Amino acid sequence: xxxxxxxxxxxxxxxxxxxxxxxxxxxxxxxxxxxxxxxxxxxxxxxxxxxxxxxxxxxxxxxxxxxxxxxxxxxxxxxxxxxxxxxxxxxxxxxxxxxxxxxxxxxxxxxxxxxxxxxxxxxxxxxxxxxxxxxxxxxxxxxxxxxxxxxxxxxxxxxxxxxxxxxxxxxxxxxxxxxxxxxxxxxxxxxxxxxxxxxxxxxxxxxxxxxxxxxxxxxxxxxxx
Numbered sequence: 001x002x003x004x005x006x007x008x009x010x011x012x013x014x015x016x017x018x019x020x021x022x023x024x025x026x027x028x029x030x031x032x033x034x035x036x037x038x039x040x041x042x043x044x045x046x047x048x049x050x051x052x053x054x055x056x057x058x059x060x061x062x063x064x065x066x067x068x069x070x071x072x073x074x075x076x077x078x079x080x081x082x083x084x085x086x087x088x089x090x091x092x093x094x095x096x097x098x099x100x101x102x103x104x105x106x107x108x109x110x111x112x113x114x115x116x117x118x119x120x121x122x123x124x125x126x127x128x129x130x131x132x133x134x135x136x137x138x139x140x141x142x143x144x145x146x147x148x149x150x151x152x153x154x155x156x157x158x159x160x161x162x163x164x165x166x167x168x169x170x171x172x173x174x175x176x177x178x179x180x181x182x183x184x185x186x187x188x189x190x191x192x193x194x195x196x197x198x199x200x201x202x203x204x205x206x207x208x209x210x211x212x213x214x215x216x217x218x219x220x221x222x223x224x225x
Contacts, residue, residue, distance in 0.1 A: 025159050028070045028169055030217065037071040046071050053119055056143035060150055062157070069154040072120050073171050073217045080172045080218050084121070086114045093127060104135045120171070122151060122178045155179060159214065164196035167212035173197065176213045185211070 037046035044067040052060055053068060060068070072078055084090075093099055093107050111128035114121055125148040132141035156179070158169035170176055176197060180187065185206060187199040192215070200210040 025157050025166070027166075027214075028066060028158055030070065030073070033067055033070050034074050037067055037074065044071070046075070050119060053147060054116075056140070056147060058143055058146045060147065062150070062153065065150040066154045066157070069120065069151050069171065070158075070169065070217070078171075082118070084114050084117055086110050086117070090114060090124070090127075093131075094123070101134060104131055107131045108135065120151065122148060122172075122175055125151075126178070152179065152182065159212075161211040161213070162208065164193065164198075164212045164214070167196045167214040169214045169217070171218055173215065173218070176211075180211070 033044075036042045036044035037049070039045060044064060046067070049060070049064055049068045049071070052064075090110055093103075093110070099107070108128065108131045111124050111131060114124040115128065118124070125144060129141050129145040129148060132138070132144060155168050155170060155175065159166045161168045168176075168179065170179075176199060180199065185199075185201065187210075188202045189200045191198045191200070195214065195216050197213040197215050198210055199213070201208070203209070
C-alpha cells in the first residue's frame, strides 16, 4: 500500500484547486463567528453545520467551512491535545506498515469512529478518503475528500504563513503538520513565541525559510490583530 503516493496525488489536486480559486486570505473574526454559530436562525448555526459535515454533505460553502473549523474552538468539547481512543490502532494505518487491501474494511471502521470522536481530525479524514479509494468506493472517497479540502482551505484563507501577523490560524498543532504534508514540506525545528508556532525549514531547501501558524485560540489566548 503506497499511502505516500496517494498523499502526493491529493497534494497536486489541492494545489491545482487552490490556484484555480485564487485564494485570498483574511484572519478569522472570532467574535463574529461565535455570534453566528450560536444563532439558530443563521446558516452558520453550529449543530446544523456539524451534522452536514458528519453526513459528508458536499454542498457546504467556503464561509460555512470557516465557521465549522474556527467555530470548533467555542464548543464545550474542544480539546486540541486530546488523544483519541483509536490512536494506537490507527498508527499502523498512518505508517502503512503491514497494511493490505484486506485491511480496508477495518481501516474504514476505525477512521469513521475516530471522526465520530473528533469530526475535525483532518489527518483521519484524509486517510478515510484514501481507504474508500482503495476499497473502490469512489463516491464516498470524493465526498470525504471534498470536505477535507474545504476545511483545509479554511486554514489556507486565514493567512499566508510568512510572518506571525499573517500566520495560518489552526485549532490543533497536528493541523500544522497536515498542511505541511499536503505541500510536501518537512520542518527542521519548531518554536513558539507566545502567539505563533514557527516551523523552520532546512536552509535554502524551499522558497521560504519557514511557516508561521497562529495558535492563539489553541492556547486559549486572544491577541489584537
